[in-house]
Amino acid sequence: xxxxxxxxCLLPDFDLQFSRPRxxxxxxxxxxxxxxxxxxxxxxxxxHSVVDGVLVVTRAVNEExxxxxxLPGRSPVSFPGLRDRPDGEARRDPAAVxxxxxxxxFLVRHGRVELLxxxxxxxxxxxxxxxxxxxxxxxxxxAVVVPRQSHPFVRALIVAAEAHxxxxxxxxxxxxxxxQVDLPVSYAGMRGVAERETIVRVMGADPVRIxxxxxxxxxxxxxxxPVLRRELPGVVAVSPDPEWQLRELFxxxxxxxxxxxxxxxxxxxxxxxxxxxxxRGWSIASTNRTLELLREGPPWLxxxxxxxxxxxAVLGIPTGDVRLGGRRPDYPFLESPVFAALTSSDDxxxxxxxxxxxxxxxxxxxxxxxCAIDGAxxxxxxxxxxxxxDRALAGRRIADAWAPGGVLERRSPLTSGETA
Numbered sequence: 310x311x312x313x314x315x316x317x318c319l320l321p322d323f324d325l326q327f328s329r330p331r332x333x334x335x336x337x338x339x340x341x342x343x344x345x346x347x348x349x350x351x352x353x354x355x356x357h358s359v360v361d362g363v364l365v366v367t368r369a370v371n372e373e374x375x376x377x378x379x380l381p382g383r384s385p386v387s388f389p390g391l392r393d394r395p396d397g398e399a400r401r402d403p404a405a406v407x408x409x410x411x412x413x414x415f416l417v418r419h420g421r422v423e424l425l426x427x428x429x430x431x432x433x434x435x436x437x438x439x440x441x442x443x444x445x446x447x448x449x450x451x452a453v454v455v456p457r458q459s460h461p462f463v464r465a466l467i468v469a470a471e472a473h474x475x476x477x478x479x480x481x482x483x484x485x486x487x488x489q490v491d492l493p494v495s496y497a498g499m500r501g502v503a504e505r506e507t508i509v510r511v512m513g514a515d516p517v518r519i520x521x522x523x524x525x526x527x528x529x530x531x532x533x534x535p536v537l538r539r540e541l542p543g544v545v546a547v548s549p550d551p552e553w554q555l556r557e558l559f560x561x562x563x564x565x566x567x568x569x570x571x572x573x574x575x576x577x578x579x580x581x582x583x584x585x586x587x588x589r590g591w592s593i594a595s596t597n598r599t600l601e602l603l604r605e606g607p608p609w610l611x612x613x614x615x616x617x618x619x620x621x622a623v624l625g626i627p628t629g630d631v632r633l634g635g636r637r638p639d640y641p642f643l644e645s646p647v648f649a650a651l652t653s654s655d656d657x658x659x660x661x662x663x664x665x666x667x668x669x670x671x672x673x674x675x676x677x678x679x680c681a682i683d684g685a686x687x688x689x690x691x692x693x694x695x696x697x698x699d700r701a702l703a704g705r706r707i708a709d710a711w712a713p714g715g716v717l718e719r720r721s722p723l724t725s726g727e728t729a
Contacts, residue, residue: 358383442469498522523682535606540568622676625669
């Protein structure tokens with residue numbers, strides 16, 4: 310196995326995990342770190358499907374929502390041995406052994422041993438995916454579509470597709486994040502002009518292969534903004550964050566005493582945890598999508614670096630962004646002053662009190678700068694992009710931020726004077 314390829318697959322996810330605050334290891338993590346240290350873990354599998362020779366890989370509901378309108382009628386497809394536990398071959402591979410030794414040493418030196426079980430499993434699992442993907446028959450595929458590019462298993466698929474001469478197309482499942490400036494693909498369809506401009510500015514990328522396709526999974530832009538209804542509860546939209554972080558968010562809002570609140574779960578939220586920790590008097594939405602609540606015209610929405618902020622903004626719903634511990638928003642669009650930055654309960658109280666007076670038109674205009682196309686028009690653009698994929702460009706990455714010397718690779722504490 311190519312050690313550089315394995316490292317390339319793992320670094321983005323490792324960097325993201327290392328950047329998050331340290332937290333106590335759960336009992337499961339402690340068991341994995343000690344009692345089960347040598348036991349291969351069974352990873353959450355990706356979902357693979359195919360239609361008309363286009364292979365799609367998804368790992369979350371939000372990703373499927375984006376690709377479903379672009380590539381309907383897909384059939385499940387499997388790769389031999391992929392769903393097995395990482396076997397001895399993957400765990401004995403010199404590249405995996407070397408990278409695991411580096412990962413363990415790095416975490417010990419930096420006092421982040423709570424990440425050890427996760428990183429160990431990721432090394433084994435990614436090595437396993439690389440082996441299985443590379444050994445598969447790719448003759449039936451003319452293109453690969455990925456709605457995320459940072460997960461190690463997805464990156465292993467990208468490596469294998471390139472090795473077999475199959476072009477990769479990226480269609481984002483969320484607004485642009487600071488780590489999505491990385492486009493290690495042959496073709497990319499971004500949601501809006503500002504997203505493409507950000508990638509070009511940060512990466513120095515050629516915009517020719519970065520198309521603006523919009524958002525195929527919503528139909529909001531042509532719809533009128535809803536009338537805001539003060540009698541409705543305000544909405545607190547949550548991400549699938551750890552319990553301690555959700556508690557901090559809830560306490561920040563609860564202490565502001567802003568009246569009725571409904572919590573809108575993320576598709577990957579653990580509802581049992583939410584039921585246990587939501588403040589007394591709050592409710593949890595039963596809808597499948599937060600968008601259903603937003604169409605009703607709630608008086609405000611509060612979230613913590615969530616992509617749902619674009620949906621609320623395009624509907625002109627006053628939107629606050631909680632920044633716990635001075636956290637920078639994951640999404641560049643949230644750095645606009647039209648989104649209220651909330652760092653304390655006093656901030657929340659002022660935001661809710663002044664929500665009715667906020668400039669809804671300015672909020673909508675800002676959101677359109679980042680995505681001004683959705684629905685049928687976005688579906689048509691996305692399909693045209695996928696259909697244009699040419700094998701001649703397979704392996705010619707638009708912007709490889711994690712290649713040696715790449716923009717994100719240079720900035721990462723994982724690679725500052727230390728190499729795998």
